[in-house]
Amino acid sequence: MPVNLPAPNPSELYPIAGVQIGVTEAGVRKANRKDLTVVLIDEGASVAGVFTKNRFCAAPVQICREHLSAGHGIRAMLINTGNANAGTGEEGLFRARSTCSALAGKLKLPPESILPFSTGVIMEPLPNDRIEAGLDAALANAAEGNWVRAAEGIMTTDTVAKAFGAQVMIDGVLVSITGISKGAGMIRPNMATMLGFMATDASVSPSIMQQLARELADGSFNRVTVDGDTSTNDSFVVIATNKAKHPFIDSLDSANGRVLKAALLSVARKLAQAIVRDGEGATKFITIQVEGGKTADECRQVAYAVAHSPLVKTAFYASDPNLGRILAAVGYAGIDDLDQSRIDLLLDDVHVAKNGGRDPAYREEDGQRVMKQAEILVRIGLGRGQATDTVWTCDLSHDYVTINADYRS
């Protein structure tokens, strides 16, 4: 059961001028599943992507990087589920290129204008023939209003489709933003995982698109963790179709740039948090906010140490205010000159530890009350500076083990 994650609200998923989506059932791995999505992008759009840092990255990720740097302009994305095309060597690159060429041929475009994405089982050959055979049906389905279908089309073991939108005024012009994501762990049956796509009709200079994609990812997808396993296929793409009639945005620090980025970031955060809310076996959504650090980086390092600790995660699952586990994770996070006598810990509004020891006023029943909630804010004070950072995670439950220990079937 996802944590406070409703199904997409179609009225909030704005069509984006210049983007059409077609989804079909290509039988990549199983029959009768929406598993092939084509996103068509009008000429003149600005597109940028951010990809997994995993050195063992999948074939489509390698090709996305190539095609984005080829400079032809991106005109379509081709997304399949059921097979990640990861750990497949040269053969995997060949098969991914073949799908790009097939779609490019139908659209009369160079193959470099296609971005391929795959998610699903690792180390099995991509059935590129089935994908190529499904292209006509996907193209015939293409329409601006297909965002819910797209969110469904990229699901693997997600239990809920993930899509959010927003609208914002820029220089008196209404701009729309719609995004989708998928992922719930690194995922049964060893799916390779996180995909996020956002589109806006805003007009954004290509020169700042990469910076925009990076900053959006850093503020959203790079702040969530389910199990700390970085997948081979993680990809996040931002498309600005440049159809809205406001002046081109050529700096993220300009007034219009700030407005647009804030609106995009709010959607990106919802998409990223949706992955945690639908985390494998998740029963709780946990925000870990570290304050009083010397730098944001060290705050994030501490937040991730806490978010990745199996002991902390099982304590959340048990609703056990087992606070020594959080303090221990803070202690081993790797800040060599951390002064334990300055550490504070709060669960929501309950002050648990003060100056490195149990707060004399702390009562276990208060900690317990917070730990029973479906949404929990953990606040950790380092007492050594002004920086702060936040990470979102979920608990570690029996279902996580069940899901991931289940033999691939």
Next chain:
Amino acid sequence: MPVNLPAPNPSELYPIAGVQIGVTEAGVRKANRKDLTVVLIDEGASVAGVFTKNRFCAAPVQICREHLSAGHGIRAMLINTGNANAGTGEEGLFRARSTCSALAGKLKLPPESILPFSTGVIMEPLPNDRIEAGLDAALANAAEGNWVRAAEGIMTTDTVAKAFGAQVMIDGVLVSITGISKGAGMIRPNMATMLGFMATDASVSPSIMQQLARELADGSFNRVTVDGDTSTNDSFVVIATNKAKHPFIDSLDSANGRVLKAALLSVARKLAQAIVRDGEGATKFITIQVEGGKTADECRQVAYAVAHSPLVKTAFYASDPNLGRILAAVGYAGIDDLDQSRIDLLLDDVHVAKNGGRDPAYREEDGQRVMKQAEILVRIGLGRGQATDTVWTCDLSHDYVTINADYRS
């Protein structure tokens, strides 16, 4: 059920001349449990210790560091279970010092000659009065032959007492080694965890004891992981009583130094591996051997990434040769210039992946056969150098979640 870990063999636990052990039931947390151990060390012994790198280290760890550097010579160790005296601030230091002073008074020694160790619940006040009240009974029990009792006396949620010994000839003189350890996770009810103590009657110069302790820890306890949670109380102490009549060893690189270190290391490894074999919920003992690295450090970094991956650990639990998970963990281990096309992966003798992709000759039934074993060797080739390193770990099972999600009772 621990993995291939029998109860201690008393005939292998050699008395060490110059070391006497007394164990009693002091009722630290629960009645009728051996929970207080005193180790008396004759004057003239060489003693060194290695302690947790957790910045949130427990009061006894802080005091051990002080006392070892005070230069008075260490004459006794005082070990309690039931309470870790961690996350207890100034009050915790005061109470730990009080126990040292009480024992020192009875032995007519300065308090700095006592090393205190605590393991058990975090963030609760140490009942130093009960510990001090138990000292007379512990001292009355002191004898050279009490190593099994000592191993039992330091257990918390361990399911098996952990003790090993060895004998070795040095310059025609028989030298004995005996060691004990405890730990099984970071542990219910949030126990603070790993303790290891080794003693030998060998004659070792104090000047090389710290180097010896560090090298033994690096080759044993620093190579194991259950859940990646570094406890606040981890401590490892080596005692050389200098009673054996061989020439003093003043270099670990001398012929005698190498013989002694090898014998000590073989015992230290058994003690460390015993913690993994008795790991919380463990059903399998897994050796992760990384070869072909540029440095041993990077091999170890990769081995730990694999050993800590919840996805890899659940796959072992499921006996699922889910090899993409291992490759993905190799990929995110943090080696920036790793060339995935050179990665090899073997399970025991089964070649699974070659040059970054599935070995064409690999059959899943062969991988499955190895994954079903209770002891599994994972060999990862990085193909970029000559260095190698090894880490030992266990799987992640339902019982791990059950044990750690159980509310403290």
